[in-house]
Amino acid sequence: MRAPGLPRSDARTRSIWLWQVALAASVVLVTIVVVAVPSIMFADTAYWAGVLLIVATTIAALFTPWTRIGTRWVVLVPFMDIVGIGLLALNSELRLGYLWVFPIAWIATFYRLKWLIGALAAVTALLILDSVATAGGPLNTLRLVIVLLCLSFIGMTFHVAAQQTGAFRRLLSRQASRLGLALERVEMQRQRATETLDGLDIAVARISDHGEMVAANRAYAELYGLDPDDLTRPGRAVEYTTLRGEPLDAESRPLARAARGERIDEERVWLFDVEGRWRALDVSTRALSGANDEGPSTLLVLRDMTALLEAKRERESLALTVSHELRNPITAVLGHTDLLLERTDLPADARRNLAEIEAASERVLRLASTVLQKRPGAQERADAHAEFDAAAVVEASVTSFRPTATARGVELSAPDTNPLPLVGDAFRLRQAIDNVVGNAVKYTPASGTVLVRTSRSADAVRIEVADTGVGMSREDVDTMFEPYHRSATARASSVPGTGLGMGIARQIVEAHSGTISVQSGLGRGTTVAISIPLPGRAAEL
Template identity: 45%
Template sequence: MRPEHTPEVAQQSRSGSARAWGDARSRSIWQWQLMVALSAGTIAIAIALLEPEVYALATFGGGLILILLLTCATLAAPWPRFGKHVIALVPALDIVAIGMLYAGNDARLGFLWVFPIAWISTYYGIGWLIAALGEIAALVLAHAPTAPLTPDLALRLLVVLLCLGLLGMTIQIGARRTRAFSRLLRRQSAQLTRTLHRVEAQEAGAAALFESMETGLARIDRHGVILAANRAYRALYGIDDVPATRPASAVEYDDYRGFALPRDCTTVARAARAEEFENERVWLFDPHGAWRALDVSSRVMPDGPVETPGILLTVHDATGAFRAAQERQTVSSIVSHELRNPLTAIAGHTDLLLDRDDLPPGVHDQLAVIENASARMQRLITSALSAHAAPAEDARAELDLRTVMMASVDAFQPTAHAAEVEIRSIVDGDLPICGDAFRLRQVIDNVLGNAVKYTGRGGLVTISSARSGDAVELVVADTGIGIAPDDLTRVFDRDFRAQTARDSGIPGTGLGMGIAREIVDQHDGTLTIASTIGVGTRVTLRLPAASTEGITA
């Protein structure tokens, strides 16, 4: 390793004017010296062609040789080791070499002094400039005995010295301003860097606070894209990355085990329309198969100077409070119910005592007080039982399967669009059934999701439904990778995945179709699959039809 590249020298190059300047300084010295050498060389070639007799002068040749030696020494010297005083010797010797070229001639070659004067003026103070001009004047006077100093020559030399001095002063003023401006820029750059570090630290702190909050937070833009979401929100909705353009893996419902919200009625869709709402209860079926009660609020964020305006969604998981309320309700009901039995015994025996005629005086009045208190307590218990009675959960109801089907199609449209897969729906009239809308939505979501997932770009997924006698039939057909005949018999087995699915590299658990089959069996229906590798898969769902009266839309 060369000495000028050591860390110690690099450290010196960053401190003060008398300290080593580093490689940038070396390049500057090389550039200045090469300008002097090239100019002198060009003039030497021109003189060789036009006035070859000048080479007869020893001083002329000596000046050229000195410039050549100075140039070689400049290129070879380890300049980071030297201070500015040593470096000043180079332009000073250039002045001497140019003076040797000038010796015995007129003032034409004196214009070469422009280069060392400009060099000194750029990097040194006024004292150095005056010393350089004095050196030039001394060289001119030193050569006066060999070349008579005529008035014309003296005037020309005076003009050259004045021009060189004016040029040097101008360059020096410009260099001083440049250095001042450079220092100002460095200070401002350092200040901006410190400000940037403070801002980054503040942003990091805000991001850490945003991420650590237990309340789910998400920023939504006008197009329904989740621009930012903290850990709590991502965990609730099963979002892996943000910005998120695809629907979350969790599904929002209007009520516990109710109907899935249409895509344009979800909290994200409403936020994208700049709707503001406060603590609205939304039921979420999360990616882990658990129900969660959420209190959701939205606020329109003010337009900032940099960030895109959007809407802030605040999601509070109220499942714990909801379950605690249910437990209190259960405990209250149990306690109220258990209090009724001893109160009934107290009231009954009080009535028996009141019917007796052999009681001491005043006892009847005391028993009447007990009877009235018992009756009042009975009324309080009855009221408590009525207030805390849990509504009976009846998941099955008459509904239109078409509504569940179209909600599932609507939910998978963004995913299909991103995968360049077309979903085509064909519905033939009402599809009245009696069933659990939530569980049936799970079946359709699983079948339709598999069709979209295993169909390549440009493929087609068709979902059709129709009434067939006393049954309702729903068919999902795709142009995907298909399933081998040997795998078709095991599709409904737990944890089983077809070989074509495993070879595709698409992740999956092998649980969905088994769960779907169980739900369909609970509804007295059938779920069948037909498939051909490379052609596609056809899944048929048949459920008993119900009368069209009282259908829940």
Template identity: 45%
Template structure:
């Protein structure tokens, strides 16, 4: 039973055969028409010749029959009639003008291209018969014999040459078709294997990424893409993506300190602790390992970044002092009661020496246990507050440095004027989150122009950080609602720019918790300016003095 592929191949061959019949016959007909027009201009009397008119009539009728015949539904060799009829028609033309015998080249080339040796011999015999149809040739003079031999040998040589070339072309076509079929099967197998490998790769819970010496992530499994919010089709870091930190709520790593940068430098790492603040606002503790890998398909040496999620372990370690403190506190109260009652019993005078000895043992053991509990409590005291004095100018410069690659990728220039130091009292990590969010929005909603960042001490003694872009901007109504949770401007939604509408509200809460303020100014189509004002660390001291 024929397969779908074989039926498709047969239909292609039939379509090719139909087109070839039309092309050969129409080319021949157009050539004859052109010659007829020339003859009509140069020799009008030839148009009145019976042989010429019969030949033209036969060719026209044959061409019309070619166009209306359903060649796809009749046997392949049926089309052989057409070039034979053309040979006969040319024979009639040569009765009036012998030089028109050159037209026999067309049907002979047609037959040699698509048919075998028997058909070629038959066609040449037909040419010989039509050449002898002229009564002037019946005498078989030497000139007639030489002319006939020249015509037949030339046509035979042409037919052999065309047939050989056609056979080679058909062989090449079959070879190319077979190679294309094998190549398609190979590609299908490779794609199926790649899909199976990718499925296994993505099922691994450990985050894995393969990096080239140029810093390009050539492959990453699902766990790695989820950690860094990477797109499946584009493995570059997105604007506003995850940020790596040296410690929990510690210092954000600069672009030269990230895991990818270290892998590019050829550093080999084994189980090093790394902290990641992902796009959803979750802290993740990771175990970082960087190892050499096999070269990629281009022969480039690559390295593998391995990140094991240790968040649960890290949280347990952070909670351990608290649990110890609670348990120790709960144990101390009953021990105090035991010691108190033991002391009361020892103060009595009606105890036997044995009872007093037992009470002494209870009191001594309780005191030792209470001492141990006090030691545990002193080791697990609450950590200091996260608020500390830091340089806001350095924070802004670090954020600019982190977002420069993203700005360059969006064809944005960053102009910064940062007058430091700008000492601020507060949570450096949270305030860095505010600046990063504003920078991310400025890049995300801009496709041209310059991003201007300024940080300085204003006339009122406040630290002012201003970030201005030349992006899509907002309407006045949108500016009034920009801090509303889940609100996104209409033009941002129409532009298909991803976002949740939570960032600005979170930023305002953080700034106000530090005693500062945040303001947004925007014009639709001309850009947005966001200004954050924070009290300087020595401002209160200056007021009090």
């Protein structure tokens, strides 16, 4: 049989040596006993001829390059042994025919049944020759039959065992091949999972319930300065409670808390990394169940929020800077407008226009002041709870945009309506309505119309702005409230814009517990509906 890990040719050579040397050693041992006991009688010539044949066959088997000879030639060795044993047993009372067990077992183990039958036939022929040479009677015939029966039983036993062993070996080989393929697939999946995790910007690590880091992706290793090949070494980054605050103690660090199985949901931790930079991390954990012989573990997830915080600070800084710089020119505009309004020789049309300029300037100045006074991170909300007339706010907005609409050849109209009392911030609601009406005027081509309607139901005031402009696709409608988003038709037009107006409008409306909805179609215009609860209804909503 072939030893595991050996080439097939080397295993065959060793098998030949093993079987042949075992027989030769047995023959040599028998010969030593025969020579040492003078009372044992045997046929000298035939015996020594058999010994010489077996020894010569053994020497030839040891020096033959079996790796370059076909397997069918190997069977000559046990057949030569059969002849040699026949010579040993010829005209002898030593019962040396038992040695035929060696070549018979060899042939039965490694060759087909026809070779076993041939070997048994050769043994039969040698036994018949011995019987004829010794002129044996019925006892020799009985001995021949017994020897053949025993050798046949032994040969068939070895042959069946060899067949079963071969079948088991082939089965194990197929199972090993399948197991190898399964292991390759598992390894490939593990490698793909590792590559996927390494490709993420999010730092991920798996922590055992004993506090050991089982695995970590590249982002985690780089963030903490770990050696990817040895995660047991401590990292070189330091965690802090706040920016430039106090370092976290050992028990409060995310790794220790994850090892204890604590549930963490987007908690902020500051990290001073190996490159000397501060990083804001949002830490979360997720419990993982155990698999096979592994116990439960915890997934530690860290998101680097530094860039987002810096962008937010930059936006706030820009907003504060712009608001601050707007105050001076707007103040100058208001001052000069007041001086002009004090004159008594102004035409009525000019006085109305100056009044509109003054009102618009006051709104801009109030917006700038609101931004300057706003606390960082505070959400947009209504900052006043006074009663006002929504119809008057709508009328003022339409009046301010009518000159622009006329200049663009757009008909802007708002049917008269009865007073619509609301409670909230009239100034901020005016800003939302201005954003909606302004967009309708901007994106409606000449000869188009913009209609602003107001109505009242049992529980809310509804303000609807409908235009016959360029319209938007369904995809643009779904994303129009996102910051800095502009529809495809808006981008294709020459009308400038920032993409912030509708998002601001929705924030203001929602701060009044209201809703804003949009219906639009390409080339079919857009309708924006604002619904604000009546006094007493907002609390219920």
